[in-house]
Amino acid sequence: MTPATVTDSTAARMAKLPEGVPRDSIIVTRNLRRAYEMGSETVHALRGIDLTIRRNEFVAIMGPSGSGKSTLMNMIGCLDSPTEGQYWLNGHPVWELGDNELARIRNKEIGFVFQTFNLLPRATALQNVELPMVYAGMPSKRRREAAAGALDRVGLTDRMHHRPNELSGGQRQRVAIARALVNLPSILLADEPTGNLDSKTSAEILELFEHLFDEGQTIILVTHEHDIAEHARRQVHLLDGLIERDIATEKAT
């Protein structure tokens, strides 16, 4: 295989995906493994994941605590690298990329929403949403417009100049979602996004995900709650670092 770079055209990259994989696959993993060295012990968090996710899917990753959901999510989000195996994101062979290319992919291709929001405490909502565009090198005027637009999409126009500590949990998560969406990523990743929210706020956030999905956003959502997973169109169940079940579901009404 010739060494790939992020500058290859999408079609050229897609042609290098493994045999039999649909050409509109955003995420393709083959035998993905991740082990942690804990002193003399080795913890196998992922033990060979083969997963394909196509454009416009809404996938819930489920499983009990410690089954490897977050580890998988971090791998998909290019925050962590596998001990073994292969992973293509939008045709980019992620396991072969260097630090700077990974930073670029995190910036352009991925929107990550965390359970703990991970907003900068000293920055306003608007400044937090501008951050990915800062590292994309976008001029400040366009940045501000785009950030305001993204906050409008999540219904926070009137809270733009508030700092995180002046916002409720639900509002903070909306800021985080706006920030994840602002660079128009190929995929939105959310690791237990409602884990720190009450049920009413959780419902509002999930409604927002539904809405984004209807607009064409590809979404992967990690949860261990069935009623949350039911918002997705596909459920991938993990157990002890392996895929236990992968089922298509109908949306509950």
Added chain:
Amino acid sequence: MLIFEIIKVAFSSIRANKLRAGLTMLGVIIGVSAVITVVALSSGARKAVEEQIEALGANLLSVSPGQSFMGGRASESRVSLTVEDAEALARDGRLIAAVVPEIQRSFPVEYAGQNASLNVVGTTSNYGAVRNVKITYGRMFSIGEDESRQRYAVLGAAVPTQFNVHPRAIISQTILIRGQPFEVIGVFEAKGSQGWSNPDEQVYIPLKTAQYRIFGSDRLRNVAVQIKEGASLDAGMVDIEGIMRREHKIRPGAENDFQIRNSQEFLATQQQTTEVFGVLLASIAAVSLLVGGIGIMNIMLVSVTERTREIGIRKALGATRANIMFQFLIESLVLCLAGGALGVALGWGASSVMSTNFGWNTLVSPTAVAVAFAFSALVGLFFGLWPAQRAASLNTIEALRYE
């Protein structure tokens, strides 16, 4: 563009921790101002000595009476240095360009009813030219006026002030030296004290007038000898010594009964001592700047730890290692440069306070300012590098999880 954004981020995090930033900068402020002050003091001292050397006149040696030695003991009376010796030097010295004999004693001087006890110096008409002293008002007496023992006087710059009269107004006036009337024909420019004597507070009269009308003696206090250009002062000394020994009939092996001094050399030695001290003090000051830099490194390391989570967030959103590194480097650089600028201002202020309040010679040179400033930038870069490196190489996931 991204660079400006990152610089903004660095500034805003300094602003967010003003007190800490201020305390951190203090080390650099003290270091830089110490360097500036010490360098200003020692270059001021050097300049003062240089001016003294310049004021002495070029290529000058000074011959003065010594002791005669009897069996290893200094005898009671000083051996004389006479006008004849000076004439012999002027006549026979192969390497001698000019000879300025000086006869000198303190006498009562009176002007307009005011009395003062002043040093009266009898000397030749070439005194000003050889000693590098210019006339500001009036003129110097001539060779002819010296020969004909005219009662003319030229005053040191401080003398008119002592008699409460403007130097221009005292020209052509009469002063009384030892009760004898002298016409003031000139006033010298101010030269400043030269350690052992102050030429500004003296009255100069023609040598012959002094010898025959006032002092009644031909014993000289001192003969200034100007060595010809191109000849070394050492060779000049040998020349003078030979003539003087012949004139004083000193047998081979016997000690000289006169002294030949090289005042420039004396000052130059003093100069070197000053410089050694200057370098010593400046290096102590530089060490304090270094300590300030270590303070900055310390704070930056704390800051990196405190902001682990922030670093994780920035990396998760697409910041590269270089971006993070640059952010922290800029932060420490800004702290050091701001500290450096304040330190330069403080050092400058301290130097001018020293020269106005204590009369110390100081000279804040642009080079010293530039070097201190560049050094503080270097300190910022050097001591910022490790913390910045640590920040940049943090693992994203671990940084995000950091509480």
